[in-house]
Amino acid sequence: MRRKPRSCWLRADASAVQRKDFAGSNRARRRFFAASRRRGAARVHASRGIRLAEPSPMRRSMFEPTSKHGHLRRFARSMLVGILTLAAGALTAGAIAQAADERWQPPAAIAEAARAAAENAADGDAEVASIDERLKLARCSRPLDATIERPIERGRGTVLVSCSAPETWRLFVPVRMHNDVAVLVLARNVQPGEVLAADDVTLERRSSASLPHDYLTDGAQAVGLALRRTLATGAVLTSAALEAPEVVRRGELVTLAAGAGPVIVKSEGVALEAGRLEQRIKVRSASGRVVEGTAEGPGLVRVGL
Template structure:
């Protein structure tokens, strides 16, 4: 009886050696996902195949594994990849693959209080999963150097455009006005606070006139001509 059990176990072991490894199947699914999914410039794609049942066995495949999946909608967190082998004993298996896209964003290195004037030592670049990003964010420390926090930011918190003012009420600003034929720069005072692209009222320091402008950078606004 013991001899029979030993021989049976040995046959199973020899059979398993000829199988296509589950790791190879999972890697083929991940490689396929990485090849077909489009990622915005600057972002990075992370894919992870779900681990297959270790008790499953697939006959040895002497040809490259075939991978196929239906088109995946933008922002999807999962896709299912069909892995198959076209040998005399064909087989196929469906492998779920988890998808994550991470974006480079600026976060606070430490807890920062409202009205803090930011510099590069206070922020750091981190990759953050798109599913947890809310609002417009910054991807370079240069965009925040000299900006002022409007509300408290905890350590590790993503700094969004709502958190800061590139132009703050009462601050001096440079007013730009230009068209195809003329470019003018003068000084002014902000009558409100705003971030990139926000409309804002400013006072021209020379004429004392109030003008409508929009924020184009730290301490900079532009008026339409």
């Protein structure tokens, strides 16, 4: 018996149903194979002793729907943990630093020992040179020993600070005294080359902290000497500012003296160069011979026989 052919509409509907069933079966197969692969990977990792990392609570909370208050509570907890961690670290670092500092002698204690020794040795207030804070000297188990190493003169000196136990060390500390001392100053304005007389200088009391190192304290140290540069009234006189006066000028007619005791031979000569007191200069004698002698005064040169 011959089958009756189906209508084209029925054949189209049947094809659509078959394609839909085939697509659905393909999706089901893909899901099945993906799940199988995941289970197989888990078994392989488990057999190798590897544990797959789980998402952290912070990462999981990013994807899970939570309330606004829950986010705030977690943020507050994280901030609290961070603050406590920083506080613990700071306390630990402070304890370590304090333990390390207790091993070394404080520079302030060394400076105080030097200051006390200087003030006991001289009048006035002592100023101690700054001690390097990086200096690492073992803490002394006994009181520090401080003695005057270089005598305090003109307001300056050196103190030796030492320790004998548990470790031996020594440190030289410069000191400077602050007190009023009598110094030599000018009583008038003086030009370079002028020879000082007794009326040109006077004594005044000045603070030693502001004085130069080579200041003068006696008029005899300056009278008869000449200034190297211009100084005003009240200027403190120093040895560097003075020099011997020029007693012989170049080309000047001078007296040559030779001999010692009661026998002295004198002659005339011409100075070939200028000379200050006690300075060696060359002189041409009356015979034309050039001799060398010492300028001992205005127009006077002493020569050897």
